Every structure is written in C-alpha cells, then in structure tokens.
Amino acid sequence: MSAQPLETVAGRAADAAPEVRTPAAGPARDERRQLLLREREIAARHMGVPMWGYSVAALGGFALWVALFPLAMAGIIPLWLGFLVSATLATGGYVTSHEAMHSNIARKGEPLRWLNELVGQVSTIPLIFPFSMARIMHLQHHYHCNDPLRDPDYPDEAPSAWQAIVKTWLNRQPRNGGSIHHYKRILAELDSPASRRAQRDTALLQLGAMAFFFAMAWSGYALVIAAIWWLPRHIALSYIRFYLSWAPHHPRTKQGRYENTKVFKSRLGHIMSMGMETHLVHHLYPSIPNHRTKAAYFEMRDVLAARGIDVSPL
Amino acid sequence: MQQALKGIFFVMPLLFGIGFIAPVTAELIVLAGIAPPLALSPLAAGLIFGSLWGGYATIKGSWL
Structure with a gap:
C-alpha cells in the first residue's frame, strides 16, 4: 500500500x-x-504503511493460542505458562482486530480484503467476541464518542482507575445493565443487516464456546479450559476496556473532535498500554x-x- | 428461535454453574487434597456448589 x-x-x-x-x-x-x-x-x-506485521501477529497468535490447548492437556506446558501466553494473546488480539475494524489491512475492493476480514475474525475468538459485533460497536464508538446513549463504550466510565477496573467486571454481569445491554439497545436502534448479523454471530459464538467449555470440563480438562481460555478472557476484557476505553476517554464529558480523547502518560508505558x-x-x-x-x-x-x-x- | 435463544441465555448462568463451575470445583478439590463434607465426592460437591451459585446468578442477574 x-x-x-x-x-x-x-x-x-x-x-x-x-x-x-x-x-x-x-x-x-x-x-x-x-x-x-x-x-x-x-x-x-503515517497512512498506507506496510501492515503485514498485524496479519502475521494475528494468524500466528491464533495458531499458538489453539496449540495451547493440546499442549496443556498433554502436560507439555504448565497451566501457569499457558495462562500467561493466552492472556497476552487474547489482549493483543484486540489490537490486530482493531486494525481490521478500520480496514487498515485492506479496504473493500482491494485484493487483500479477505486477509483484513480473516485477521479480524480470528483475533477476537479468544475473547468470545465476534468480529462483526466488535467492528460495528467500535465504529459506533467513533461516530458518537462519549455520547451517553449512542457510544457503546460509555458504560466504562468511572470516577477513578480502580473503580474503572472493577466496573469492567461489573459490566459483564448477566443482567447488570452493563455493556451487553447497551450494545443490544444500540443494535436494535441500528436495525440493519449488519447489526442483525452481529447479534446472530454473537449468539452462535457464545453458544459454541459454552458447548466447548462444558464438553472439555466434563471430559476432565476443566482446569485447562479455566486457565487457557476462561480466566485469560476475563483478564483480557478488563485490560482492554481499561486501556482502550476508560484511560483515553475519561471523564467522557466532551464530544468534540479534539476533546473526546485525551493524551495521557501510562504507568505501564506505551507498549503495555x-x-x-x-x-x-x-x-x-x-x-x-x-x-x-x-x-x-x-x-x-x-x-x-x-x-x-x-x-x-x- | 429467538425466544428459545433468549430462554437459553437467561438460564446460561445456571448452565455455566453445572457445566463448568462444577467440574472446575471438583478438580480444584482433588488438586488441593481437600475432603468434601458429608463424605461427598468431589464432583458431587462441585455440582452442589456450581448449581447453587449458577442458580443464584440466574435469579439475581449477577454473580456477586
């Protein structure tokens, strides 16, 4: 490019x-x-620069993530190592999918468009968050940044960093009025083929993941699934929500182009944030x-x- | 179909308690070498714990 x-x-x-x-x-x-x-x-x-690194990271990372299951089940790697690798891959996967959400790997009509979509699809599987849903919600976040009703990420707002971390978990409770309910309302308002596809994909991925969890757990690999998928997913979702949503947009009081996002210094540095x-x-x-x-x-x-x-x- | 899916997702915390928390608890009990009360097997103890917690989350709408 x-x-x-x-x-x-x-x-x-x-x-x-x-x-x-x-x-x-x-x-x-x-x-x-x-x-x-x-x-x-x-x-x-800074636009139109080579993007192959994101594709390699996404596809290689997904292959490694899948490989963690047999490696842990066979006892080739300890669970703690599998957990650390999985949590890193699940978190980093959002970064690669994020590029695909903005079609930065290849835009519609370009020869490598399929790769853009593939990178997006595989990157968010560890999060049990389908790419179709992730993309539509993220683009809505850009269009309506900090709008209490129309920004899908608005429920992440909290008065302090610690409260924000706690809220990332509270927002994932089944009927807490958190993120998923905000998403559902926004999708219902959009009422488009893309929004309906996103809802369908979310239901299918969640049901598929739960079926896999249950089957593996009752086959004697409950701790493997807990360490390689369930716990890393929760940690990754909280980390992503904190750094991609709360930290750059707090206190979410302004919606202007130059006001809806702030420059900040992360204690963990540029790469870790x-x-x-x-x-x-x-x-x-x-x-x-x-x-x-x-x-x-x-x-x-x-x-x-x-x-x-x-x-x-x- | 939509109603069936809604029903499944409504009781998902209970299903998760039985399908996932129960075997995780059982494996943790075995790993820790703890003897469950009332001479229960690790899996029975896990099922009681998982179904109670999952049932609570289904009714309350929160795992807390």
Whole structure:
C-alpha cells in the first residue's frame, strides 16, 4: 500500500468525525484551517504503511493460542505458562482486530480484503467476541464518542482507575445493565443487516464456546479450559476496556473532535498500554495504524497544542 | 428461535454453574487434597456448589 492523497485522508477524517468542534478558547478560523492542513499533511505520512506485521501477529497468535490447548492437556506446558501466553494473546488480539475494524489491512475492493476480514475474525475468538459485533460497536464508538446513549463504550466510565477496573467486571454481569445491554439497545436502534448479523454471530459464538467449555470440563480438562481460555478472557476484557476505553476517554464529558480523547502518560508505558497514550491521533485519523500513532503524535504535537489540547502528559 | 435463544441465555448462568463451575470445583478439590463434607465426592460437591451459585446468578442477574 502506498501513501495516500490528502483528499482521501481528509475524507476519512470526515468519516470518523463528521462534526468539527474546537475548544472555546481555541484559535481563529483561518488559523484553524491552517492547523488542519498541517495536521492532515502529517497524518498522510503515517497512512498506507506496510501492515503485514498485524496479519502475521494475528494468524500466528491464533495458531499458538489453539496449540495451547493440546499442549496443556498433554502436560507439555504448565497451566501457569499457558495462562500467561493466552492472556497476552487474547489482549493483543484486540489490537490486530482493531486494525481490521478500520480496514487498515485492506479496504473493500482491494485484493487483500479477505486477509483484513480473516485477521479480524480470528483475533477476537479468544475473547468470545465476534468480529462483526466488535467492528460495528467500535465504529459506533467513533461516530458518537462519549455520547451517553449512542457510544457503546460509555458504560466504562468511572470516577477513578480502580473503580474503572472493577466496573469492567461489573459490566459483564448477566443482567447488570452493563455493556451487553447497551450494545443490544444500540443494535436494535441500528436495525440493519449488519447489526442483525452481529447479534446472530454473537449468539452462535457464545453458544459454541459454552458447548466447548462444558464438553472439555466434563471430559476432565476443566482446569485447562479455566486457565487457557476462561480466566485469560476475563483478564483480557478488563485490560482492554481499561486501556482502550476508560484511560483515553475519561471523564467522557466532551464530544468534540479534539476533546473526546485525551493524551495521557501510562504507568505501564506505551507498549503495555497498547499504544493508547496517543489514542487521540487514532480518533483524529483512524487510518493511521496503531504502531504509528506515537510518531504521528510527536510530529503533530505543536499543531495539537495550538488547537488548545493539553499535550503536557507527553 | 429467538425466544428459545433468549430462554437459553437467561438460564446460561445456571448452565455455566453445572457445566463448568462444577467440574472446575471438583478438580480444584482433588488438586488441593481437600475432603468434601458429608463424605461427598468431589464432583458431587462441585455440582452442589456450581448449581447453587449458577442458580443464584440466574435469579439475581449477577454473580456477586
């Protein structure tokens, strides 16, 4: 994939955030226009870069994750090691699927589109979260970021980091009014073929996973399933929710293009927080892949500061 | 079909308690070398624990 023209870049930016709002005390209109042009120029340099690493990571990671089951069942690897590897793969899988959600591996009509979809599909299986549902919800998050009713990730909001971690688990309770109920309501409002497919895929994947859990558990491998799939999935979901949803969007009080996401310094660093310190760049330009958001941010930093964004954390 | 699926997902915590928590508990009991009360087998103890907790989660709507 080659560098893309600015018109395409601008179009994608507009797709991601149809309404451009700036902080009240921001620059004048002409200056804002100049800043936007500079911002787009920088963004264009980070789009269309090679993406094969995500495909290798997703497919290799999925193969390794599947292999953990026989390896643990045969006692070739200890359960604690299988657990650590599985939790890492389940968490990292969201990063690769996230690129596929934004069609950053290949867009519709491109020869490698099948690979984009395959990467998305396999990456979220350890989370028991079908790609069709993950994509539709994530795109809704971009369209309606921080909207209490229309942002699917809004239930992740909490006053503090510790409360946010606890809430990631509370939101997964069967009838707690958490994430899944928020998702269902948004899907019902969308009422599209894609939303119906997402609901069907979710039901099928959940039922299939539960059937596998029960069959394996009653065959004498209950602890293997608990250590390789059940517990890693819960830890990964909480980790993902915390770093991809709560940390960059807290306190979720503003919805403007330059206000709905913040720059923050992670205690665990850039890689362990899955690149979310510079998630603002992703919300401005979703076509910039995850591994380039940090570089794009530091090139864009002055422009963002001139916009009135607090860039002091990084 | 939709109603049947709704029904299955409504009782899923109970099914999970019997289908997954029970054998996990039984394996943990064996691994820890604990003798269940009332001379119950590890699996019987797991089934009682799993079905009670799963039933509670089904009624309450929360595992807590």
